[in-house]
Amino acid sequence: MSSLYPLSARTSFSFVLAFVSGLVLLFTAGTPATAQVTAFRQAVAEAAARDEDLAAFYRAREFQGIWSGQSPEDQARRNALLTAFADASNHGLPTARYDPAQVMAQLRAARTPAEQGQMEVELSRLFMQYARDVQTGVLVPREVDNLIKREVPYRSRLETLEGFLAANPAGYLRALPPSSPEYTRLMREKLRLESLVRQGGWGPQVSASALEIGSSGPAVVALRNRLIAMGFLDRTATQTYDATIVAAVQKFQQANGLAVDGEAGPGTMREINTSLNTRLQSIVVAMERERWLNRPLGDRHVWVNLADFSASIVDDGRVTFSTRSVIGAGDRDRQSPEFSDEMEFMVINPSWYVPRSIITKEYLPQLQRNRNSVRHLEITDSRGRTVNRANVDFSRFNARNFPYAMRQPPSQRNALGLVKFMFPNQYNIYLHDTPAKNLFSREVRAYSHGCIRLNDPFDFAYALLAVQESDPVGFFQAQLNTGREARVNLDTPVPVHLVYRTAFTNVTGSLQFRRDVYGRDGRIWNALAREGVVLNALQG
Incomplete structure (x- = not known):
């Protein structure tokens, strides 16, 4: 090295x-x-x-x-x-x-x-x-951050x-240090960007808040020069927002998790104008996070990058399947936590057993206003028997003493969709289908109550089942077509890692950045700075 x-x-x-x-x-x-x-x-x-x-x-x-x-x-x-x-x-x-x-x-x-x-x-x-x-x-x-539930694999100090x-x-x-290829690549990128800072960085920021395709002028020249310095555009003398700049903006958008349209709108311009120092901070935080996870991830494992809104299956270090995801909303009580566990089974045609927090915060007030609201949900007693809501005075109850549970039976409209993937944990977090397909087309996808919704849940299931079923599609569809809830165990449990990386690399070593949607990496950097971590070079 x-x-x-x-x-x-x-x-x-x-x-x-x-x-x-x-x-x-x-x-x-x-x-x-x-x-x-x-x-x-x-x-x-x-x-x-x-x-x-x-x-x-x-x-x-x-x-x-x-x-x-x-x-x-x-x-x-x-x-x-x-x-x-x-x-x-x-x-x-x-x-x-x-x-x-x-x-x-x-x-x-x-x-x-x-x-x-x-x-x-x-x-x-x-x-x-x-x-x-x-x-x-x-x-x-x-x-x-108490939502980072990561169990760090500390080694014995004496044995070390x-x-x-x-x-x-x-x-x-x-x-x-971690021997993972990702840690090595992040360190290489850190040193490269530090060297770039000493050479003058990416140059002046672009003064415009947005630029239109076909426009020209000093702001377009500044955009061109910054894209060249960032490595997304070969040297060119163009002073017009032409096809070459459109292609470079698209490459930048791809590397930053933005909608790839080639247009330098406000969101894209904010990311283009992000300083090298900020990017270096993200890399240093990613290296710290990699140290927290310094243990074998599993020959086959599921990697959910919350900041990237993606879920992937990784086999022997290679991504063999990936899909878009929706994560927990930005409110503190709805953010998705970070932790690792093992996926043990999937449930096809699942029922949704409504979490207590959602019952008391969202549905109980509705029932108090109108007992016939949320009719898609069954109200059940402590023994699982359906309760006739006409016989219940909901005004008598509050969040502490409400004695009932709620359940949504299997259906196309079920909040969990038609399949959920279970790695039983104390946080009641899992991966699942959803009927709200429109959310997957959005750039920022933080809308759930904390669980991870998948854009391609059937394909995700097929990929998991491929190692134990000769016809994974036929097997899955046969269970689905019954309309009945069915548990399917995974012959070999699969490790699941819910992580949060605003800086990461792909297998070719290309550096990627994502927005800090929960503000967690900002808090980690501030904590590192308080411990004495500094950047080796400081420029814009």
Whole structure:
């Protein structure tokens, strides 16, 4: 990966290596050797005592150091650690937390055995902090947004330190970040855009809020130049919004999840004028999110990118099926959460068992105004028996004491459509069909109560069933044609990942951006900035 590093990073590596290669921590001259060792180990024991994992690690080693000695092994560990620290900014980590110059100054200043013992433990602490940050993220997702229900795969800090001690130091540190192709591509794009910023960025923003095809003038020239700088248009001298600019705008729209019409309307112009800094922030956030998901996704898995309004089936790293989706509306209580689970079965001709929150917030007030409203829904008691609404005084109830449930039987008009895909979870979220097909043609598709609606649910079902049915279409249609509710188990449960990526790449490495419809990535960036994450270059 060294070929990806900008010159400044390579230069800092040389500086670190030159210093560390000659770094030898010596005990204070003139002090008896036994006293030196005793003082050093006592300092290690005292400094490590504040951290349970560090205390266990050094206790098992009888408080001997792993960084502080003159051996080639200790020197190699220092070498590798400071080199990794010099690379921290490329991963979008807090640079001040791992400032090699500051660490080296502390190493120089540690002259007495006690100071050297404290610095020994500090290096181990910094190693464990770096390992966790680069491997599973700087932030705790739920602390940033409680709708990010992501279970981060944290590794044991003690086992990580022990593993490092037993391995090649440089190789071990290089293997800590996510090994996914997406993380590698995002990092490459981060470095590329940072280099572009240093060269002047994308140039001036386009002053017009919208431009019409066929128009000309300074704003069209600014649009042309910005599209060239972004890589969507080959060099041209045109000063008119002609066919070449239309084609470039279409490429830009495709890469930004916009309606691909070639017209530079207000929405397209806002995205074109988005600064490089903002785009870099999105990439850094995407890298943090990739660290939160640093575990095997499954040879076959379902990938739902909420910000992209899409749901895909991925087989061995390749998208084999994809469809548009509708996600939860922007209101806080309707937004779709982020989490991972396993899809176990689908239900063909499903009933819709109305969530309690929808019953009390939406349907109970309607029933209180008119008991014959929402006739498409059955009202049922605690034993599932249908209740005659003519015998119920709905005015007696409120959201807390309403004793009934509601159900919509299978039908073409069912809110879940004709099939739902279940990965049972505490959030009551699943994928399903819908009778509201018109919403899929919209650019921003955030309308549901939180579940994920699919534009092509039958094809999605066929793709899932293809691995266990010789005729998946015939099998599915036979169940559908009965009109009766039918559960179909998946022979092998399929992992489902509900994610939120405003910056991502496709398999060719092409960089894609999407709007931050829930504002989550903005909150994540602000939290990263508070932790000390900064962009390597700042321009518009």
